[in-house]
Amino acid sequence: GIQVEQSPPDLILQEGANSTLRCNFSDSVNNLQWFHQNPWGQLINLFYIPSGTKQNGRLSATTVATERYSLLYISSSQTTDSGVYFCAAWGAGGTSYGKLTFGQGTILTVHP
Amino acid sequence: DTGVSQDPRHKITKRGQNVTFRCDPISEHNRLYWYRQTLGQGPEFLTYFQNEAQLEKSRLLSDRFSAERPKGSFSTLEIQRTEQGDSAMYLCASSFSGLNQPQHFGDGTRLSIL
Numbered sequence: 228g229i230q231v232e233q234s235p236p237d238l239i240l241q242e243g244a245n246s247t248l249r250c251n252f253s254d255s256v257n258n259l260q261w262f263h264q265n266p267w268g269q270l271i272n273l274f275y276i277p278s279g280t281k282q283n284g285r286l287s288a289t290t291v292a293t294e295r296y297s298l299l300y301i302s303s304s305q306t307t308d309s310g311v312y313f314c315a316a317w318g319a320g321g322t323s324y325g326k327l328t329f330g331q332g333t334i335l336t337v338h339p
Numbered sequence: 340d341t342g343v344s345q346d347p348r349h350k351i352t353k354r355g356q357n358v359t360f361r362c363d364p365i366s367e368h369n370r371l372y373w374y375r376q377t378l379g380q381g382p383e384f385l386t387y388f389q390n391e392a393q394l395e396k397s398r399l400l401s402d403r404f405s406a407e408r409p410k411g412s413f414s415t416l417e418i419q420r421t422e423q424g425d426s427a428m429y430l431c432a433s434s435f436s437g438l439n440q441p442q443h444f445g446d447g448t449r450l451s452i453l
Contacts, residue, residue, distance in 0.1 A: 228380065232434050268428055275441035315383050322361075324394065325370060326403055327442060329381030 229254045229318030233330035235236040240304050240337050246332045250314030258325065259290055259319035261299050264332070265310045273299070273312075304337045312334070341365070343445035345431050350379060351451045352421060360448045364433030367448045371414050372442060373406055374429040375399065385429075389436060418450075426452045 230253040240246055252259070261273040274281050274288040281288055285304075288289065290297040301308055311334050315327040344363040352358055364371050369390050374382035387395045387405070390411035400406075403422075408414040418425055428449050432442040 258441065260441055262444070268449065270430065270444040270447075272441065272443060273401050277439060280355040315381070325440070325442070326372065327374075327382075328384070328386055328430075 229256070229316055229328050231314055231316050231328050231330040233312075233314050233333050235333060236331065237334045239331055240305060240334070240335070242306060242335075242339050245300070245302050246304060246335070247300045248312055248314075248335075250297040250299070250316075250330055252295050252297075252314075252316045252318075254295070255319035256316045257319050258291070258294065258327070259314050260327065261288055261297070262311060262313045262315065263310050269338075270313070274331055301335075304335075306337045306339055309335055309337045341362070343431055343443055344435050345429075345445035345448050347448055349449050349451070351453065353399050353453050354421055356421055356451065357417065357419045358421060359415055360429055360431075360450075362414045362431030362445060364413070364431070364446075365443055366412075367435070368433035368443075369382065369411065370438050370440075370442075371408055372432040372434075372436045373414070373416055374430040374446065376430060376447070377426075382430050385416075421450075421452050422446060426450055 263271045278292040311332040315329040371388045373385040376382040388408040401420045428447045430447045432444045434440045434442045
């Protein structure tokens with residue numbers, strides 16, 4: 228099945244800094260999503276982005292499907308951005324019926 | 340859109356007991372997924388329903404696990420004879436069928452085995 232790798236594993240920022248999180252995937256994708264998991268364990272949908280670029284406030288994401296990677300940009304970070312960021316992909320090969328394969332996540336800590 | 344609802348939010352039980360979790364998907368969604376997340380890891384796929392049909396099960400789903408979606412609406416996940424290794428967050432997600440459909444996750448049920 229598809230492999231999903233995220234980097235960096237940990238990221239520590241001062242409030243107001245910008246950051247870029249990367250997700251590499253091993254196969255063509257039907258679906259790619261970015262999630263933020265807050266300290267209470269809730270998985271919040273950030274972007275559905277199998278290709279192209281999207282922006283939502285201080286967050287934006289770009290997926291270059293032909294080169295099999297996606298980037299999540301966080302600008303002017305705030306302490307509430309802390310948590311774990313997951314990338315998840317549904318590989319185009321096989322008959323996986325849409326199951327998502329998650330990366331290991333990036334743990335983001337934003338200090339005031 | 341009321342979102343995906345899971346119940347209970349937390350479950351503490353003794354080893355060897357049976358537990359059952361419930362998931363109510365977004366009402367228009369015909370696909371429903373169960374995932375399991377252990378500490379420090381990303382969620383892992385367990386099983387998937389298209390309407391009431393269970394179409395795929397992960398090797399992670401041992402014989403002690405069973406999932407149902409009897410009328411193609413809500414789903415239940417039962418774990419029999421729980422073991423310490425079953426302690427995890429159990430997440431449910433739903434989506435429309437077809438390609439290019441995002442999955443929407445519930446808040447999860449956190450299971451702790453004493």
